[in-house]
Amino acid sequence: MKEKLLLPNFNSINCIEDKQNLELIVQLLSKTKVETKKSFQSDTHNLSYREGKLIEEEERNQYIREHGQNFGRELAQNYERKLKEKDLMERSKILKSNLSKFPILIKNNGKKVLVLDLDQTLVYACDSPKDNLESITTKEGIKVYIRPYSKWFLEVISHSFDIIIFTSAEQKYSDEVLDFFDKTRLLISKRLYRQHCVKSGNFLIKNLDCFFSIPKSKILALDDNICYYFNNLDNVIPIGAFEGNADDFQLVKAAIYLLMINEFDDVITENSKILRIKEKIDNNIKLLTTF
């Protein structure tokens, strides 16, 4: 019988709020699938190491499969940062409007694509001091706090997804912050800024319809403000806004969800089935317009 090394029973870890559990899960997810069974077979040495690696990989995949959906749903509940009535009504206007679709060329080698927001998703720019958080200061003196696990998130997710940063912030500021994460531009495939958003009334839209070179079924978007994706709600995964809480670990939950959903060919269908964002928003709109 294979000895399970010193690994804990990960599937019993439902609650990652506990710091120790969280660190175990972070370690587990960091084990990528780069080392395939084939490469193990060609190495005839160190049998117990190889068996250990395979067990770790099995554990990782099993954990992701069993817990991914729940963590995704937990994140989705956060979008109930109470979308305002006027925001909801804007969705109907956006759908009726003829949004500009200028082509944004994205090189893609077949991986799924994660469109990722910057402010309040990966970082928080704020004047008042925040404790126990890594921070950078831009040349213009803006203090930017780094969300816990954000560097880890980018590394783990970049093995499975092409990461595109899509921010409504100015390019100069965004580049300074993004260089902190990815100076060599190896983790993030493309950076899109305010000038790439489409205007609709008072709203800026991050229009996934502009990504002509990638099927929509392969794109997911993680953002603390889902209004940016009002015309593509099936693609969106909401995340609670980061406002300087040093105990925030929503990016770990997001990573588990993303790795789970990456196993499906058509991520848009699965995402909309699990999170039901569009359905819930449209029900709310119906209620508003009925009375």
Ligand SMILES: [Mg+2]
């Ligand atoms: Mg944001």
